[in-house]
Amino acid sequence: MKKLITVVAGIGFLVGAASADVASDQKDLIGYFKALKPNVEFADYTNGVYAYDAGSRDQFEEILDGIPPYEEAVEKGGKEFVKFGLNKCAALKDPAAARVKHPYFDEATQKVVTLEGVLKACYLEQTGKKLGSNKGKIARISAWISDQAAGEKVNVKVEGAAANAAYNQGKAYFYGKRGEFNMSCADCHVYNAGKKARADILSPALGHTTHVPMYRAKWAGLGTLQRRYGGCLKNMRAKPISSQSELMNNLEYFHQAMSNGLEITDARYRK
Ligand code: HEC
Known part of the structure; x- marks a missing residue:
């Protein structure tokens, strides 16, 4: 003990x-x-x-x-990140930092913001189209973003009521x-x-x-x-x-x- x-x-x-x-x-x-x-x-x-x-x-x-069977898909996600202008959204400018920051609690909206939530909002802003939540493009792009943060530590903060x-x-x-x-x-x-x-x-x-x-x-x-x-x-x-x-x-x-x-x-x- x-x-x-x-x-x-x-x-x-x-x-x-x-x-x-x-x-x-x-x-x-x-x-x-x-x-x-x-x-x-x-x-x-x-x-x-x-x-x-x-x-x-x-x-x-x-x-x-x-x-690994996902290597090509993740690479594609990296290209899609730029192709769809996701690098232009402030929250995603530094992909590694974005992975580490999310999910976080946003005091302004009083809601948890996930990385995929940001990807969906940014994609809509840049392309005028909706992005799914579970697989395909969003998973590829999110995996590529995560890869940029490989080796960094998960650090979710929960502060305030x-x-x-x-x-x-x-x-x-x-x-x-x-x-x-x-x-x-x-x-x-x-x-x-x-x-x-x-x-x-x-x-x-x-x-x-x-x-x-x-x-x-x-x-x-x-x-x-x-x-x-x-x-x-x-x-x-x-x-x-x-x-x-x-x-x-x-x-x-x-x-x-x-x-x-x-x-x-x-x-x-x-x-
Ligand atoms: C009846 C048992 C059972 C219950 C209840 C269950 N899961 Fe699972 N879950 C599994 C099995 C089996 C797997 C695949 C093997 C593994 O990684 O554990 C899995 C895998 C997962 C994984 C993937 C793990 C990895 O390493 O990739 C996550 C995340 C997960 N479950 C979350 C949940 C959450 C959240 C709930 C509640 C909403 C839940 N599970 C309820 C059986 C269960």
Whole structure:
């Protein structure tokens, strides 16, 4: 126990500027996973299920050794970023900084702003057309933006009463039971992390947002974090919620904050 506390305290400084609530929630989560898998290093949580399952990790590393199936799409996203004039929007001028800044709570609108939300608004401004939320162009461009920030750390800030309320709604949603099976996100990604669910091994929630948008073999393409939320909600037979809605964004706000201090990575392959 003493050792566990030392480890958790050592990680505490990484959380840095985040408010006390976020820091203590994350400390609890890290402590939980440290007790569950004492040999898994904090930094390894960027690797999701591969941090817990040596078998699928081999496959993952083989894929990363070659040309990952998303490489071309991400490159295309970089070209599209310029082609559609997204580099002209103030919020996206410095792509690496944009990845690190989002999601954040905007005091002016009293809402969480996600990176994809900014991409949609900027795309509309520049082209007069709507951009989807889940896959295709938005996922390619967002993945390219994320790649510019690879190696930097997730650092979601939750400051002030309204930001805390948004964060708390996301947290309550994550831990709340719903759907035909009466399950919560946490039931799978906290309490049963590392265990098998049908053909899959359940990944820990810690680090879930470090490699987004992710490529999935099942999708044969890239998808945003919120696309993935939609998929899990469907598997839970829960009421769907729209991508980029306030509730989805608050869920993302909480969920990303739980990855504070972990490195953003371009290793975005998942089954
Ligand atoms: C019945 C179990 C179950 C529940 C409940 C569940 N998921 Fe999942 N989720 C999975 C499985 C299985 C996968 C694929 C294997 C893995 O990475 O865990 C997955 C993958 C994910 C991933 C991708 C992880 C990665 O490393 O890329 C995210 C993000 C995620 N889930 C979020 C959620 C959220 C948010 C909720 C609640 C709305 C939720 N899940 C509820 C089973 C579940």
